[in-house]
Amino acid sequence: MSEQIVTARNLARHYEVKQGFLSAPATVRALSDVSFDLRPGQTLAVVGESGCGKSTLARLVTMIEEPTGGELRIKGEAVTRDHWASLRSSVQIVFQDPYGSLNPRQRISTILQEPLKINRPDMSAEERDRLAREKLALVGLRPEHYDRFPHMFSGGQRQRISIARALMLDPAILVLDEPISALDVSIQSQILNLLVELQERLGLAYLFISHDLSVVRHFCDDVIVMYLGRVVEQGPSKEVFANPRHPYTKALISATPRAVPGSGRKRIKLQGELPSPMDLIEGCPFAPRCWRVTDQCRKSRPELSGGAHGIACYNPED
Amino acid sequence: MSLLEVRNLTVEFATSAGQFRAVEGVDVTLDKGEVLAIVGESGSGKSVSMLAVMGLLPWTATITADRMAFEGRDLREITPAERRKIIGKDIAMIFQEPMSSLNPCFTVGFQIKEALRQHLGLDRKARHNRAIELFEQVGIPAPEKRLNVFPHQMSGGMNQRVMIAMAIACNPKVLIADEPTTALDVTIQAQILDLLLELREKNGMALALITHDMGVVAETAERVAVHYAGQKVEEQPVAGLFGRPYHPYTAALLAALPERATSRILPTIPGVVPGQFDRPAGCLFAPRCAHASAICQTRPPLPRGADEGHARCHTPLLPDGKTVAAPIEEVSQ
Ligand SMILES: Nc1ncnc2c1ncn2[C@@H]1O[C@H](COP(=O)(O)OP(=O)(O)OP(=O)(O)O)[C@@H](O)[C@H]1O
Numbered sequence: 047m048s049e050q051i052v053t054a055r056n057l058a059r060h061y062e063v064k065q066g067f068l069s070a071p072a073t074v075r076a077l078s079d080v081s082f083d084l085r086p087g088q089t090l091a092v093v094g095e096s097g098c099g100k101s102t103l104a105r106l107v108t109m110i111e112e113p114t115g116g117e118l119r120i121k122g123e124a125v126t127r128d129h130w131a132s133l134r135s136s137v138q139i140v141f142q143d144p145y146g147s148l149n150p151r152q153r154i155s156t157i158l159q160e161p162l163k164i165n166r167p168d169m170s171a172e173e174r175d176r177l178a179r180e181k182l183a184l185v186g187l188r189p190e191h192y193d194r195f196p197h198m199f200s201g202g203q204r205q206r207i208s209i210a211r212a213l214m215l216d217p218a219i220l221v222l223d224e225p226i227s228a229l230d231v232s233i234q235s236q237i238l239n240l241l242v243e244l245q246e247r248l249g250l251a252y253l254f255i256s257h258d259l260s261v262v263r264h265f266c267d268d269v270i271v272m273y274l275g276r277v278v279e280q281g282p283s284k285e286v287f288a289n290p291r292h293p294y295t296k297a298l299i300s301a302t303p304r305a306v307p308g309s310g311r312k313r314i315k316l317q318g319e320l321p322s323p324m325d326l327i328e329g330c331p332f333a334p335r336c337w338r339v340t341d342q343c344r345k346s347r348p349e350l351s352g353g354a355h356g357i358a359c360y361n362p363e364d
Numbered sequence: 365m366s367l368l369e370v371r372n373l374t375v376e377f378a379t380s381a382g383q384f385r386a387v388e389g390v391d392v393t394l395d396k397g398e399v400l401a402i403v404g405e406s407g408s409g410k411s412v413s414m415l416a417v418m419g420l421l422p423w424t425a426t427i428t429a430d431r432m433a434f435e436g437r438d439l440r441e442i443t444p445a446e447r448r449k450i451i452g453k454d455i456a457m458i459f460q461e462p463m464s465s466l467n468p469c470f471t472v473g474f475q476i477k478e479a480l481r482q483h484l485g486l487d488r489k490a491r492h493n494r495a496i497e498l499f500e501q502v503g504i505p506a507p508e509k510r511l512n513v514f515p516h517q518m519s520g521g522m523n524q525r526v527m528i529a530m531a532i533a534c535n536p537k538v539l540i541a542d543e544p545t546t547a548l549d550v551t552i553q554a555q556i557l558d559l560l561l562e563l564r565e566k567n568g569m570a571l572a573l574i575t576h577d578m579g580v581v582a583e584t585a586e587r588v589a590v591h592y593a594g595q596k597v598e599e600q601p602v603a604g605l606f607g608r609p610y611h612p613y614t615a616a617l618l619a620a621l622p623e624r625a626t627s628r629i630l631p632t633i634p635g636v637v638p639g640q641f642d643r644p645a646g647c648l649f650a651p652r653c654a655h656a657s658a659i660c661q662t663r664p665p666l667p668r669g670a671d672e673g674h675a676r677c678h679t680p681l682l683p684d685g686k687t688v689a690a691p692i693e694e695v696s697q
């Protein structure tokens with residue numbers, strides 16, 4: 047389908063890690079069997095516990111790393127190493143840490159122009175300068191900020207600078223790896239508003255990684271819920287939040303704290319051990335912590351099924 | 365007597381552009397077994413004020429306070445040896461950036477065992493067992509294996525849990541937790557918060573929780589302090605703060621929550637926090653405040669009484685949350 051700007055089919059990324067001098071290397075299955083489509087103007091959220099492979103997925107989509115399995119297509123082209131250079135400018139990433147991701151010794155002007163210097167070496171200095179100033183204005187910063195250093199900005203302003211830098215090459219896709227979790231609520235909403243506005247104006251597609259389900263619910267069209275490197279539930283965010291079917295999704299939603307003191311809600315408490323991605327698990331990865339577990343779940347892994355709102359579970363909630 | 369008592373804390377940094385005041389006139393009181401949340405603007409001095417208590421600020425920082433006492437003893441007057449016994453053991457901190465506070469050259473197991481050796485003098489076997497127990501408590505899978513890995517081999521959230529395990533290793537009396545759960549998914553977050561509250565029940569540990577997550581505040585804290593531009597601008601019991609904020613900044617912060625959103629575009633606070641060179645003469649929030657009057661521009665407000673949330677404000681909000689009474693000085697003119 048030409049309408050999709052990103053298609054991922056059964057993406058996987060496994061790492062070999064050494065465990066001491068003598069023992070055989072172990073395999074970390076950071077990501078397995080992830081499939082999704084992303085259209086222009088659409089926001090796809092990826093949620094899930096820490097270490098479930100969200101950043102790994104972000105690194106594959108931004109071509110920082112190569113998948114060890116599956117297929118990734120961007121703008122209809124298969125993503126292979128020899129296509130990286132030509133495709134890379136269409137996908138840009140914004141990282142969580144607004145402090146660490148900007149070089150403290152470079153002025154904002156230099157930071158913004160750098161992607162152009164690398165990817166468009168033929169562009170004139172005047173043109174680079176003009177584009178950098180244009181993007182600075184686009185993210186709501188002022189012309190006098192142009193020659194300042196990163197430490198002179200607040201966390202929210204730095205995150206705007208990171209977004210401006212990501213927009214320098216006019217990407218079609220922005221990967222946002224927890225872009226707002228380090229920021230206070232009022233700045234979070236500024237950044238979210240900025241992203242909404244940019245999406246409406248430029249038709250950007252977002253892959254939005256977040257731990258904050260109240261933000262995902264507010265902001266995203268579709269959602270992927272991952273557990274230990276695999277998708278356990280996937281579908282339109284409205285439906286997934288209204289009718290979560292995988293027990294892990296249900297636990298996530300029920301554990302999301304609400305800004306209402308003394309609401310005295312009951313949340314689902316997960317018992318049991320969190321498996322390590324180094325273990326080879328036969329059954330459902332969530333089985334050791336699941337309250338609906340049966341023998342079948344321990345023996346074989348349920349596949350993702352169910353069409354538009356898919357779940358990987360033998361005994362889903364109804 | 366409070367466990368921790370800080371009065372009129374001010375911290376200034378020497379920068380190439382002159383003195384920069386990061387914390388101004390902040391009071392902190394923490395009783396045994398109490399949970400205080402500290403929220404507010406990024407860069408408003410939440411971390412710096414707690415690092416000042418820990419004595420962990422760089423030499424460029426000048427700290428002044430009328431009082432800075434732990435269990436009645438002023439932390440600035442005790443000997444370095446006594447200090448080392450308290451800091452890291454009785455007062456522990458979970459730092460905001462786990463990656464930069466773990467040493468990349470040592471395995472995480474070595475680092476946690478070293479803390480146990482220094483403060484509790486446990487033997488090898490006891491240290492090993494305690495380290496595993498702690499890793500289990502903070503939800504690190506396969507703890508035995510994880511002891512031998514280096515920080516860069518783990519995800520951000522896993523490192524954060526190592527930091528938490530290290531902070532609670534010596535059963536502190538005061539735990540300062542600076543954004544302890546930002547990198548964790550909500551089920552693990554819930555588990556960690558339960559663990560911290562359990563330590564409070566069991567050991568009477570007091571908890572100062574710095575966070576941007578208002579949901580966590582609502583469900584965990586008893587008292588909430590709101591910071592803006594280096595000052596504490598409001599402090600209330602948790603129900604009051606969410607139900608009836610007095611300071612316009614607090615109200616604006618709550619209005620920005622996606623949870624309370626009525627449209628895709630969220631309410632925000634116009635303008636930016638004042639910088640080093642444009643600090644207003646009057647109220648620091650006045651340039652961004654929808655309710656500022658003439659006096660707010662010229663005279664810095666003092667904290668009001670407890671019945672008005674200690675709000676540093678000339679024109680605290682009325683119960684409807686939208687309007688303010690005219691400041692007294694203007695009425696009497
Ligand atoms: N270079 C690597 N070598 C070995 N293992 C790795 C490597 N990079 C990541 N991993 C492992 O892969 C898994 C997934 O990591 P990833 O960073 O994608 O998690 P995440 O979902 O982004 O977590 P968080 O929410 O904590 O950021 C983790 O178990 C991590 O330890």
Ligand SMILES: Nc1ncnc2c1ncn2[C@@H]1O[C@H](COP(=O)(O)OP(=O)(O)OP(=O)(O)O)[C@@H](O)[C@H]1O
Nearest residue numbers: 201377379386405406407408409410411412413422
């Ligand atoms: N070593 C330093 N030298 C100069 N300024 C500093 C130093 N450390 C912190 N600051 C400044 O002090 C102010 C307060 O910083 P602090 O880290 O306490 O903010 P915070 O309230 O914890 O913010 P956040 O919510 O983003 O963590 C900031 O403006 C920061 O830039």
Ligand SMILES: [Mg+2]
Nearest residue numbers: 100101519520
């Ligand atoms: Mg990550």
Ligand SMILES: [Mg+2]
Nearest residue numbers: 410411412460
């Ligand atoms: Mg901080």
